[in-house]
Amino acid sequence: MYIAVPVIFYASERATRRVREKNYGVTVIKAAIYPGNVLSLYMKKPSSFKYKSGMYLFVKCPDVSPFEWHPFSITSAPGDDYLSVHIRTLGDWTTELRNLFGKACEEEVNSKKATLSRLETTVIAEGAEENTKFPKIFVDGPFGAPAQNYKKYDILFLIGLGIGATPFISILKDLLHNIKSNNEQQSMNDEEAGSSFKSNGPSRAYFYWVTREQGSFEWFKGVMNEVAECDTDNAIEMHNYLTSVYEEGDARSALIAMVQSLQHAKNGVDIVSGSKIRTHFARPNW
Numbered sequence: 001m002y003i004a005v006p007v008i009f010y011a012s013e014r015a016t017r018r019v020r021e022k023n024y025g026v027t028v029i030k031a032a033i034y035p036g037n038v039l040s041l042y043m044k045k046p047s048s049f050k051y052k053s054g055m056y057l058f059v060k061c062p063d064v065s066p067f068e069w070h071p072f073s074i075t076s077a078p079g080d081d082y083l084s085v086h087i088r089t090l091g092d093w094t095t096e097l098r099n100l101f102g103k104a105c106e107e108e109v110n111s112k113k114a115t116l117s118r119l120e121t122t123v124i125a126e127g128a129e130e131n132t133k134f135p136k137i138f139v140d141g142p143f144g145a146p147a148q149n150y151k152k153y154d155i156l157f158l159i160g161l162g163i164g165a166t167p168f169i170s171i172l173k174d175l176l177h178n179i180k181s182n183n184e185q186q187s188m189n190d191e192e193a194g195s196s197f198k199s200n201g202p203s204r205a206y207f208y209w210v211t212r213e214q215g216s217f218e219w220f221k222g223v224m225n226e227v228a229e230c231d232t233d234n235a236i237e238m239h240n241y242l243t244s245v246y247e248e249g250d251a252r253s254a255l256i257a258m259v260q261s262l263q264h265a266k267n268g269v270d271i272v273s274g275s276k277i278r279t280h281f282a283r284p285n286w
Contacts, residue, residue, distance in 0.1 A: 035215025037089035054147030077173035217273035228276035247282030
């Protein structure tokens with residue numbers, strides 16, 4: 001009895017997913033392989049796919065396994081016209097998926113359809129629906145997670161460790177979209193005498209990202225730069241920590257800290273992360 005009930009639920013779920021599978025196919029429009037064996041996939045978002053930041057979905061690649069579905073946090077925002085996930089290679093399935101897309105990216109590079117960023121580590125390939133050679137991908141979801149209720153709070157405190165920052169990236173993107181929307185609405189209301197304005201969502205967010213590998217900052221560099229450029233009111237405060245370097249003030253990290261400060265003051269770019277967000281060393285001192 002104790003075994004039969006879970007088996008029935010599991011079998012029903014698998015059967016239902018199998019029947020609905022024909023509606024799950026998506027087109028991969030972009031793939032990138034980043035340092036730390038992280039694969040990011042950008043897919044056309046189905047019109048019926050409605051989700052909130054912080055949710056996750058299941059991914060299946062028939063070329064890897066016709067039966068296996070694996071969950072990944074959604075890193076795109078609901079306002080984006082695409083779906084994205086960032087997948088770290090940690091097992092047989094993710095390793096094979098990374099290898100398949102790695103081969104596709106190499107073919108795109110050879111045909112001059114891809115771009116190389118930091119040649120030795122990152123490959124980005126883009127393709128249109130009619131000529132892309134990416135493996136077929138199916139998605140199922142979205143599914144709820146605790147982080148999706150972030151709009152209930154006025155102030156957010158987000159802490160991500162390594163690839164565990166993925167659900168918060170979606171939240172940051174959504175907050176950024178809200179900031180842009182609020183600014184536009186505020187400017188429109190300023191032109192109308194006597195109009196009132198109410199901001200949408202949390203008024204402030206603190207994001208701490210702790211990682212051991214410098215190459216990890218490549219994963220979400222675009223989001224960091226966009227926040228730095230568009231968040232003029234500093235509603236989103238971002239802090240990156242690289243734990244593989246000795247803490248600030250230690251003589252062993254003094255040279256890199258000095259060069260980092262000079263470079264950031266001169267060009268506004270952090271030499272460690274390659275973004276406009278300055279990187280701290282060692283672990284956060286809470």
